[in-house]
Amino acid sequence: MEIKELTRRIRYIEVVTKRKVDEALSGAYTSVFKGRGIEFAEVREYMPGDDVRFIDWNVTARQGHPFTKKFVEERQLNIALAVDISSSMDFSLSTPTKRELCAEVCGALGFSSLRNNDRISLFTFADKVYTALHSRRGRQHILRILREVLTAQANTQRTYLKEVLTYLLDVLKKRAIVFLISDFFCEDDFWRELAILSRRHDVIAVMIRDDFEISIPYNVGRLFLEDPETGNSLMINTHRKEFVDDVNYRLKEDRDRLFSGFKRYGVDYIIVSPSSGWLVPMISFFKNRGKSRR
Secondary structure, three states: HHHHHHHHHHHHHHHHHHHHHHHHHHHHHHHOOEEEOOEEEEEOOOOOOOOOHHOOOOHHHHHHEEEEEEEEEEOOOOOEEEEOOOOOHHOOOOOOOOHHHHHHHHHHHHHHHHOOOOEEEEEEEEOOOOEEEEEEOOHHHHHHHHHHHOOOOOOOOOOOHHHHHHHHHOOOOOOEEEEEOOOOOOOOHHHHHHHHHHHEEEEEEEEOOOOHHHHOOOOOEEEEEOOOOOEEEEEEEEHHHHHHHHHHHHHHHHHHHHHHHHHHHEEEEEEEEEOOHHHHHHHHHHHHHHHHOE
């Protein structure tokens, strides 16, 4: 991708995602991710109306008149984005592409974190971790994340989720909110590592799939599909309803298997596609999550 085109895309994603964050997403983000709790700030003189439960009796005894403890919410969060850059993430028969959707999701989460003064990191992966941008704040850091998501390339076509999960278990020392962003087309057994990670951190899976990877439509002619990770190919005659039904059943079976595993190990998930976009699924997810945790 040429630098001029890359700059244009990053600027477009910044403008669009920042506007949508400001208008619709930031409130849902803040309400769901509350921070780590309440921490002590200072002691000040007691004033009528203060909660008597917070009177500091030691300071009160020394000074001869009442003092109370003041607390503030510890808001700052650590957000970690783990983004799949394997070959299958470049597949798309729809617009925007899966890679662009990935960048938009990262932009939305990045500008939400910026608005709330949270720290955010990025890890791109395929068979291993390729990019590690460690936890920082600031607009320039968010723009660098977008550039990496749009341009990072892997040396292999395969996806091994186990590798990135093992890496995150090693490098994430403080509790974080981990967004695992992938199409989840992988063959390795990563469930043990995911279970351990979800016990230590808040893990949210963001499944990004092209519309044709969710459901093959009828009567759109013959489709020649090739798996960019395995090289396996398949010719689909979409005029044969029974054949299309069988393919769609297998696609749904694959998604249901993943969703069942996510639920088993306490991992929430969001589904994003070109037809749905990212805003509505993410707002719906945050609202439902907020209700379930009340």
